[in-house]
Amino acid sequence: SQQGEEDPQALSIQEGENATMNCSYKTSINNLQWYRQNSGRGLVHLILIRSNEREKHSGRLRVTLDTSKKSSSLLITASRAADTASYFCATGPDSNYQLIWGAGTKLIIKP
Amino acid sequence: EAGVAQSPRYKIIEKRQSVAFWCNPISGHATLYWYQQILGQGPKLLIQFQNNGVVDDSQLPKDRFSAERLKGVDSTLKIQPAKLEDSAVYLCASSLDRTSGRAETQYFGPGTRLLVL
Numbered sequence: 001s002q003q004g005e006e007d008p009q010a011l012s013i014q015e016g017e018n019a020t021m022n023c024s025y026k027t028s029i030n031n032l033q034w035y036r037q038n039s040g041r042g043l044v045h046l047i048l049i050r051s052n053e054r055e056k057h058s059g060r061l062r063v064t065l066d067t068s069k070k071s072s073s074l075l076i077t078a079s080r081a082a083d084t085a086s087y088f089c090a091t092g093p094d095s096n097y098q099l100i101w102g103a104g105t106k107l108i109i110k111p
Numbered sequence: 112e113a114g115v116a117q118s119p120r121y122k123i124i125e126k127r128q129s130v131a132f133w134c135n136p137i138s139g140h141a142t143l144y145w146y147q148q149i150l151g152q153g154p155k156l157l158i159q160f161q162n163n164g165v166v167d168d169s170q171l172p173k174d175r176f177s178a179e180r181l182k183g184v185d186s187t188l189k190i191q192p193a194k195l196e197d198s199a200v201y202l203c204a205s206s207l208d209r210t211s212g213r214a215e216t217q218y219f220g221p222g223t224r225l226l227v228l
Contacts, residue, residue: 031214042115042202042219043154088153092214098167099214101153 006089006105014110019076021105023089024069031092032065032072033099038085046074046087051094076107084109113137115220117203123226129191132223136184136205142166143180144217145188146202154202160186193227200224 007022023032031050035043049056049065049072056063062075076083086106090099116135124130136143141162146154157176158168162183171178175194180186190197204217 033214033216035219042221043204043217045216045218048216090153090214097214098156098159099217101155103151103153 006087006102008105009103010106010108012108012110013079015079015081017079019079019083019107019109021074021087021107023072023074023102025072025089025091025100026070027091028094029067029091030094032063033090033092034061034063034072034074035088035090036085037088037104043088079107079109081109081111083107115203115205115218117201117220117223119223120221121224121226123228124193125228126195127192129189130193130225131187131189132201132203132225134186134188134203134220136186136203137218139207140205140218141183141208142206142215143186144204144206145178145186146204148200148202148222150199157188190225193225195227198225198227 005024013019029051031048033048034046036046037043047058047061047063049063051067060077065072086104088102088104090101118133122130143160145157147157148154157171158178159166160180163180176190178188200222202219202222204219206215206217
């Protein structure tokens with residue numbers, strides 16, 4: 001079963017704008033990870049945030065984690081056409097080693 | 112550093128036929144995963160290996176799917192016989208170690224896109 005739920009399911013913005021995607025989950029976690037999947041390609045790891053962290057940055061990416069609300073957000077600043085992809089959150093539960101995946105947010109950057 | 116390799120990239124077969132996928136993980140990665148990803152959904156774990164042993168295959172349809180990881184390196188996933196609903200992308204991933212007991216960063220191959228007619 002899938003634990004993570006991304007919101008929105010789809011997002012279309014103009015190049016240069018910021019994109020925000022949200023992820024909610026149900027059980028306690030050790031870490032939460034964000035992955036990107038371009039059309040027809042495998043998944044690429046973007047960032048991992050641990051349960052004792054609240055915010056993490058990587059280049060144009062900013063991830064926040066609120067364990068009290070069981071939610072995370074991924075912000076992509078100054079979006080580019082190359083950011084067009086599906087974005088997945090995956091949670092690492094506190095009780096085991098598997099990643100539990102959401103259904104993803106499809107992001108389209110319009111030139 | 113070479114990434115996770117998978118082959119073939121695409122496969123079209125008729126229902127009831129058999130098919131096999133191959134995966135070579137990143138060198139030194141002890142854990143290997145096979146996922147099934149249906150269009151519009153997130154990946155679904157089929158089987159997880161730690162070295163050459165199976166850690167979890169609870170979601171593997173064992174009446175038709177089988178997987179092995181000989182010598183703790185390469186792995187093959189087989190479907191026999193295939194059904195229409197097996198049409199999906201099959202992703203292989205590897206991670207460094209799971210002795211921490213916690214989910215770690217996974218590195219994915221490009222996937223095999225399977226179409227069953």
